[in-house]
Amino acid sequence: MDSRTVALIRTTFKAVAAEEGGSETLARSFYSILFTDYPGVRDFFPAAMDAQRDRLVHAISYALDRLEEPDKLLPFLAQLGRDHRKYGVQPAHYVAVANSLKSAIRGCVGDEMWTDEVAAAWDEGLANISGAMIGAADKETSPAAWTATVVECREVLRNLSIVRVQLEHPMEYAAGQYISVQVPSRPRMWRYLSPANPANSNGEIEFHIRSVLGGWVSPAIVSHTTVGDQWLLGAPLGGLGVPRNTKRxxxxxxxxxxxxxxxxxxxxxxxxxxxxxxxxxxxxxxxxxxxxxxxxxxxxxxxxxxxxxxxxxxxxxxxxxxxxxxxxxxxxxxxxxxxxxxxxxxxxxxxxxxxxxxxxxxxxxxxxxxxxxxxxxxxxxxxxxxxxx
Missing domain, CATH: 3.40.50.80 (Nucleotide-binding domain of ferredoxin-NADP reductase (FNR) module)
Known part of the structure; x- marks a missing residue:
């Protein structure tokens, strides 16, 4: 994308975010349009949408800030594309999301700001983002999700537990990455957790979880996890790590x-x-x-x-x-x-x-x-x- 296209995308998004309550309005409008125009998509999302709405705006902002840094943006999008396989997402769903997002932004900024040039810029930007995610997902040969059994749950503090799980099939992840997790008591509510140990051939992972006040998932994990529970884990994400042979x-x-x-x-x-x-x-x-x-x-x-x-x-x-x-x-x-x-x-x-x-x-x-x-x-x-x- 050229600098003009990037500038148009960022300008319209920032015009929304700059308004008081603009980010929340955008997220609510987006999901309202998405679920109305594409009702079948609703099944991919949890019943409670508060955290999901916040995550949407942060993810959009993160991507837009890196539109001119493909070396940082493309690996991030590739990871997201691989991770989204756990939902059963298909290319048609990316079209639904793009159309709904454009409609939501247009409704927030108004027709005066939403020119044909702005619309074309968003078309190009969203096509590049979805293309990178779809391409990475298509090339991936690892499982869309891993099944794991809880083998130990130890309370360390009244609001913090250490949980060890045994994967059905080993997962290759780099030490420092994080993984999306779904627990039985919170279906469709995926949360990110970081393994506290490197990947191993036995498929054992240790997670450290603190109960967040007012949270949906972490309190359920800390309070209700028992040995034998079946968890679902998504593809690893994140770029932290220490390269081999580094001298820094x-x-x-x-x-x-x-x-x-x-x-x-x-x-x-x-x-x-x-x-x-x-x-x-x-x-x-x-x-x-x-x-x-x-x-x-x-x-x-x-x-x-x-x-x-x-x-x-x-x-x-x-x-x-x-x-x-x-x-x-x-x-x-x-x-x-x-x-x-x-x-x-x-x-x-x-x-x-x-x-x-x-x-x-x-x-x-x-x-x-x-x-x-x-x-x-x-x-x-x-x-x-x-x-x-």
Whole structure:
């Protein structure tokens, strides 16, 4: 696409997003048109659409921001195309989505702004996006979805569980990627979870799940998962990872269950002969949120290239956390725990100019940490994180 086409697409989308409540209006209008004009498509979506509407706008925005960066956009679209096979999506469904999205945007911006040139630009942009997704899906030979059986569910905190599943067929994924998951109690509500271990020939995956207040899926997983449950898993997504033979040192920053994809990468690196130095900052609100320090301690002791610094915002645990009263055992291989907001703590070390940076956590944590690092002198091109939706 030429720059004129990209500019027209972005201008009309931003005109909608700039209005108060514009993004929500667009999402509601899109799904209303889609389900009215193509009623058969409704069966692909969950009954509750709140999260789905938010995800739609974020995904569109993410793609539009990268229209002139095919090296970043095309791999993302290819992954999405492979992942959407789990729904049973066919090329005709992409046409339905494109038509409905154009109608929704036209309704939001009005006929005065929606010129023939703008319509043609959107036709070209959506055709390129859907073409990339369809092409990747057609070339894929792996299963559309994997069946997995829960073999262990362990409560770590009252709102956090570790779940291990056994895949019916092994899945090839890169350490650091994430996977869409559907659980029995929430049909058609797919949620993204990051494996906390590298792929293995036994098809065993460990997930760390925190119950999100007001969420539909995570509370159901934490509260109701039992051994023997059958889960469905989609194709792996995401671009985090440490290339083999890289000489660049790494800075990894993870909060809460965001430690999972970072831990998986470190475990994968531990199987290599040579690695660059890695400094991992693992954060939480309270000391009890650092639930995986035992494993990280073992990894740090066994791998001298790894430095692990725990960080908490508060010195003490919350009132609801049961403390046995036993003295805390100091874990070997770990740096002394620091107190403060993790982005601020990490940025205080300096610009980290010699490091490639990965940040994993909530969207607000990722954005705040990224801005603090950039303010400290870290180059934006050195910072990586997954799409924030």
């Amino acid at each position: 040192k790494m800075l990894m920053i993870g909060c809460g269950t965001g430690i999972a994809p970072l831990r998986a990468q470190i475990m994968a690196m531990a199987q290599r002969r040579v690695n660059p130095k890695v400094h991992l900052f693992v954060g939480g609100h309270h000391p009890c949120d650092l639930y995986d320090l035992q494993v990280l301690s073992q990894l740090a002791v066994a791998n001298k290239w790894l430095t692990v610094t725990p960080v908490t915002e508060h010195e003490e645990n919350p009132w609801w956390y049961y403390d046995s009263g036993e003295p805390q055992v100091e874990l070997p291989g770990l740096e002394p725990r620091m107190t403060g907001q993790i982005g601020k703590v990490v940025a205080a070390f300096g610009p980290w100019a010699d490091r490639d940076v990965q940040i994993v956590g909530s969207p607000s944590m990722v954005q705040t940490t990224k801005f603090r690092l950039m303010a400290a002198g870290t180059q934006a091109k050195s910072i990586r994180h997954d799409p924030l939706f």
